[in-house]
Amino acid sequence: MTEKDVLVVGGGAAGFFAAINIAEQNPNLNVAILERGKEVLTKVKVSGGGRCNVTHAEFIPSELVLNYPRGEKELLGPFHQFMTGDTMAWFEKRGVELKIEEDGRIFPTSDSSQTIIDCFVNEAKKYKVEVLINHSVKTISKSESIWNIETTQGCFSANKILIATGSNPKIWKLLEDLGHTISHPVPSLFTFNIKDKRIQDIPGVVAQQVEVKVLDTNLWSEGPLLITHWGMSAPSILKLSAFGALELAKRNYKFQIEINFIRKTFEDCINDLKVLKLELAKKAVFKSSQYNLPKRLWQQLVLASNIEMNATWADLNKNQLDNLSEQLTKAVFNVDGKSTFKEEFVTSGGINLKEVNFKTFESKLHKNLYFAGEVLDIDAVTGGFNFQNAWTGAYIVAQNISL
Known part of the structure; x- marks a missing residue:
């Protein structure tokens, strides 16, 4: 049995951010990350098309939560403790320069997610965080006040554990066995599959x-x-896919827009x-073409009328004017299925939020069991918001564990 003060399950964004902050705030603690894969931070690597969309330039908590x-509702308090500006300051203090793009997304100026990965790996080394790869968790149990974790490579014990495994059904099952409720996961960020004569020949057009x-x-x-x-x-479609994740899943992704x-x-x-x-x-x-619509889109809507x-224009009769107005303001399309949005594998679902204390991100059911990131039933629209949830939760966990 290997004894640690703190075990972090999951070597992704939330796991690394928490482990580094715990070890920095309390150097006396012995902190280890257990990662099931052979590499860490794999999702960070592919996020934002390989550029890593670190967060979003929204600096008012009540606006950010939208x-x-x-x-x-749950993130409003946490965002008052640690949010976008704090994230930017954290990275910049560690030599990662960031830039805000026109649409509000924030990236490293290097335009490479490797910059973020290198920062995390170097900080983990600096603060002596042990990173153990190929450690897939098999069991999580508690004996008195000590947590025990069995992995494919051995057994560990710790006073405090953080689960930061993202959308991992195996870990959700282990947490269910501990009495937690899991909201059924469904895809949250996806594009709409539509076969329609009006759009079949104009891919790449943006309204x-x-x-x-x-x-x-x-x-x-x-x-x-x-x-x-x-x-x-x-964005217009991705927002719908996120806010409508549960409803659209119920409809088996067949509906009209x-x-x-x-x-x-x-x-x-x-x-x-x-x-x-x-x-x-x-x-x-x-x-x-009118209304600043792309020419090819306008032409398809005209033909559809x-x-x-x-x-x-002089030739148009009342019916044609009505048809054109309908195509411009009330065009109906049949959606039949969904596709993954780039590499953004985001799901709704996770630990029921009523079972978590959002002042500390600690389980209400078990003392010294903490959560951060997408293991919780929290998800966001695209644009760096899912990462901000990870940084905020991880930071608040670190503050509480390192006391």
């Missing part, structure tokens, strides 16, 4: 500001929309089109 479909609704639900979002080879993506490409009402659009009918009377509708390619 990006968490699950965890919004900058659209509104998207899922019909027969209260789900809606706004933002850019990207047409892809398999359907639709970009309604898109307002111009963010105007049907009536306002009709009025606009009537003016254009007079002003652009002799011009071909197909060739005179039963308007011939050579029809002029």
